[in-house]
Amino acid sequence: MKVICMKEMLMKAMNTVSRAVPVRTTMDILKCVLLQAEDRELKITANDTALGIETSIDALVSEPGITAIDASLLQSIIRKLPDSEVMIESDAEQTVTISCEQSRFTISGRDFDDFVFLPEVNADACIEISQFTLREMTNQVIFSVADSDLNMIMAGVYVEIFDNKIRMTTLDGHRISIRISELKESYDPVSAIVPGKTFNDLAKILSPDMEKTMKVSFSKNHAVFEFEKTKMVSRLIEGEYFRVDSMIRDEYATKITVNKKLFFDCLDRSTLLISESDKKPVIVDVKDEEMGIRLKSAIGSMNETIPIEKEGADIRIAFNPRLLMDVIRVIEDEEITVYLLKYNYPCRIRNEEGTYQYVVLPVNLREE
Amino acid sequence: MKVICMKEMLMKAMNTVSRAVPVRTTMDILKCVLLQAEDRELKITANDTALGIETSIDALVSEPGITAIDASLLQSIIRKLPDSEVMIESDAEQTVTISCEQSRFTISGRDFDDFVFLPEVNADACIEISQFTLREMTNQVIFSVADSDLNMIMAGVYVEIFDNKIRMTTLDGHRISIRISELKESYDPVSAIVPGKTFNDLAKILSPDMEKTMKVSFSKNHAVFEFEKTKMVSRLIEGEYFRVDSMIRDEYATKITVNKKLFFDCLDRSTLLISESDKKPVIVDVKDEEMGIRLKSAIGSMNETIPIEKEGADIRIAFNPRLLMDVIRVIEDEEITVYLLKYNYPCRIRNEEGTYQYVVLPVNLREE
Numbered sequence: 189m190k191v192i193c194m195k196e197m198l199m200k201a202m203n204t205v206s207r208a209v210p211v212r213t214t215m216d217i218l219k220c221v222l223l224q225a226e227d228r229e230l231k232i233t234a235n236d237t238a239l240g241i242e243t244s245i246d247a248l249v250s251e252p253g254i255t256a257i258d259a260s261l262l263q264s265i266i267r268k269l270p271d272s273e274v275m276i277e278s279d280a281e282q283t284v285t286i287s288c289e290q291s292r293f294t295i296s297g298r299d300f301d302d303f304v305f306l307p308e309v310n311a312d313a314c315i316e317i318s319q320f321t322l323r324e325m326t327n328q329v330i331f332s333v334a335d336s337d338l339n340m341i342m343a344g345v346y347v348e349i350f351d352n353k354i355r356m357t358t359l360d361g362h363r364i365s366i367r368i369s370e371l372k373e374s375y376d377p378v379s380a381i382v383p384g385k386t387f388n389d390l391a392k393i394l395s396p397d398m399e400k401t402m403k404v405s406f407s408k409n410h411a412v413f414e415f416e417k418t419k420m421v422s423r424l425i426e427g428e429y430f431r432v433d434s435m436i437r438d439e440y441a442t443k444i445t446v447n448k449k450l451f452f453d454c455l456d457r458s459t460l461l462i463s464e465s466d467k468k469p470v471i472v473d474v475k476d477e478e479m480g481i482r483l484k485s486a487i488g489s490m491n492e493t494i495p496i497e498k499e500g501a502d503i504r505i506a507f508n509p510r511l512l513m514d515v516i517r518v519i520e521d522e523e524i525t526v527y528l529l530k531y532n533y534p535c536r537i538r539n540e541e542g543t544y545q546y547v548v549l550p551v552n553l554r555e556e
Numbered sequence: 557m558k559v560i561c562m563k564e565m566l567m568k569a570m571n572t573v574s575r576a577v578p579v580r581t582t583m584d585i586l587k588c589v590l591l592q593a594e595d596r597e598l599k600i601t602a603n604d605t606a607l608g609i610e611t612s613i614d615a616l617v618s619e620p621g622i623t624a625i626d627a628s629l630l631q632s633i634i635r636k637l638p639d640s641e642v643m644i645e646s647d648a649e650q651t652v653t654i655s656c657e658q659s660r661f662t663i664s665g666r667d668f669d670d671f672v673f674l675p676e677v678n679a680d681a682c683i684e685i686s687q688f689t690l691r692e693m694t695n696q697v698i699f700s701v702a703d704s705d706l707n708m709i710m711a712g713v714y715v716e717i718f719d720n721k722i723r724m725t726t727l728d729g730h731r732i733s734i735r736i737s738e739l740k741e742s743y744d745p746v747s748a749i750v751p752g753k754t755f756n757d758l759a760k761i762l763s764p765d766m767e768k769t770m771k772v773s774f775s776k777n778h779a780v781f782e783f784e785k786t787k788m789v790s791r792l793i794e795g796e797y798f799r800v801d802s803m804i805r806d807e808y809a810t811k812i813t814v815n816k817k818l819f820f821d822c823l824d825r826s827t828l829l830i831s832e833s834d835k836k837p838v839i840v841d842v843k844d845e846e847m848g849i850r851l852k853s854a855i856g857s858m859n860e861t862i863p864i865e866k867e868g869a870d871i872r873i874a875f876n877p878r879l880l881m882d883v884i885r886v887i888e889d890e891e892i893t894v895y896l897l898k899y900n901y902p903c904r905i906r907n908e909e910g911t912y913q914y915v916v917l918p919v920n921l922r923e924e
Contacts, residue, residue, distance in 0.1 A: 268825045290861050490662075
């Protein structure tokens with residue numbers, strides 16, 4: 189293989205595909221990227237077997253060929269090269285030479301026979317969506333994906349397409365997050381549980397440009413994300429997702445509207461008094477026109493009052509402030525509306541248009 | 557005590573003095589700042605016994621008084637308060653209340669009787685210098701202060717005042733760094749070994765403004781740095797500093813001039829091939845008009861050529877590239893001049909004006 193390409197493009201491509209290089213693995217070949225030079229393009233692929241990413245960049249190919257190189261070494265070499273053309277050559281013994289201006293690196297390539305190529309996916313359904321929208325929706329629900337490997341389904345993002353809508357749902361043991369956006373066209377219904385990690389990686393690669401679109405397709409076992417010259421293939425999580433709608437009660441006894449920043453900053457301050465060994469909740473006292481927020485721990489106590497608009501009954505309820513902050517942080521509205529039923533019932537934060545709905549479990553006040 | 561001050565000023569003051577709060581200590585009182593409200597000012601002091609910092613801010617004092625508060629807790633509370641007036645009150649039981657707009661924190665103060673106040677220093681000598689200059693000089697020599705507690709003197713910065721000059725010297729086992737600047741006036745000679753940590757902290761507090769000056773004074777055991785409303789008192793390191801001038805040989809066999817950025821970037825690339833277990837040096841081959849730089853390790857090999865101007869003999873010499881990079885990074889000149897004698901003699905990097913001189917030990921090529 190012998191190929192010349194621009195350092196900047198190569199760097200960007202490496203940053204993209206390296207998200208599919210596992211940090212820890214016992215299979216050495218998974219730590220590599222596969223370089224394929226052909227037809228005026230250099231295609232770069234990484235695949236950790238759950239997620240695979242390939243992307244292509246323009247290149248001058250003087251000898252078509254294929255080679256596998258340690259991804260992290262290649263990435264750090266390219267990063268430190270001058271901003272100029274980079275030549276990558278490999279010989280039959282898989283000795284790889286990387287040259288740029290006066291600099292020349294020689295490293296050992298890997299035997300690419302073991303490389304796990306991206307699977308061929310025969311999609312049953314395919315939608316078009318703006319990259320910006322999918323990126324935003326991801327950032328707005330991803331925080332309540334459960335870390336734990338105990339329940340694989342909780343580690344996923346539930347994606348549903350119906351009519352001209354896309355709905356994304358995540359939940360851990362304490363919260364449910366739901367976002368809905370409109371699509372330009374209507375589609376047949378389809379749903380899939382995509383690993384949270386896939387969306388996490390995707391959100392970091394997608395363009396924040398509102399005009400750029402992408403294709404998302406689903407087969408029984410895979411989701412495929414295609415945009416510009418990049419393709420991400422992710423395994424799906426098998427199983428049936430939770431019946432979230434039946435978990436959310438629509439009734440409420442108290443409805444309050446509060447300034448998002450005031451509420452967030454106040455909760456943020458309360459966390460100063462929480463220590464690893466003393467996880468006290470914040471106690472919220474909803475009254476007419478104001479809401480008292482207080483927290484008392486071994487470190488000290490905090491007491492604040494925030495103006496609110498209220499409909500319905502007074503209520504006292506307690507929360508882990510960090511769980512509420514995660515939700516409030518991703519809401520763009522200046523004012524948020526909170527629905528409460530009883531001190532031991534989940535609170536709901538949602539807008540009138542129904543484009544978002546968040547459910548947060550309270551801390552049982554009886555325990556306090 | 558009852559005092560009102562602006563959040564921004566309080567925050568800045570806390571950031572300044574908190575550099576003298578030890579990260580680890582068995583003396584709880586050292587983790588505190590002392591607040592003293594008096595005469596339209598709030599004075600804040602921290603003292604880890606080696607370094608003490610006090611600074612004052614404008615304040616409305618309605619009850620003069622004094623209290624000690626956990627520095628880290630106070631700093632984090634203030635950081636999260638709204639941008640407004642902050643009221644701090646303490647009662648006879650040392651219960652401290654911090655209020656800002658609708659927010660009120662109550663925490664326990666400490667008994668301040670144990671607090672170690674800043675020592676009274678009777679200075680033997682005092683100079684005036686621009687904050688910018690002292691900040692620059694510090695950043696240019698501080699990297700070769702030895703970390704080790706094995707030799708206390710190596711952990712210091714040697715400061716010498718003579719005529720209208722200030723000279724700062726540091727050295728670890730592998731390098732010597734010397735910077736000289738001019739002062740506006742001439743002073744009687746004085747010298748002191750100041751802990752590296754003091755200069756490190758100082759450089760982070762000093763203003764980058766060229767116009768602002770400061771006073772530096774020395775007694776037998778202390779150095780005092782005064783600027784604006786801040787005073788830093790540092791213990792000196794006892795003992796005699798190394799006779800650095802007698803360690804540096806002025807003769808050379810080869811003198812080269814090289815572009816700083818080209819040289820730095822090349823050394824930087826070579827570090828990619830160095831691993832924890834395989835610390836290969838970079839081999840520098842000085843020839844007429846060019847210098848070859850190469851490194852070969854188990855990871856791979858690198859080979860570069862950089863244009864140079866050369867006087868004197870060809871030479872091959874090996875270095876730990878990181879030691880050279882630390883030096884080159886802090887030189888402002890576009891071109892640097894390197895003096896070499898033999899493969900096993902230190903190299904010197906200095907300018908004609910003599911305002912800087914760096915000495916770096918080579919790696920013995922015989923071992924390679």
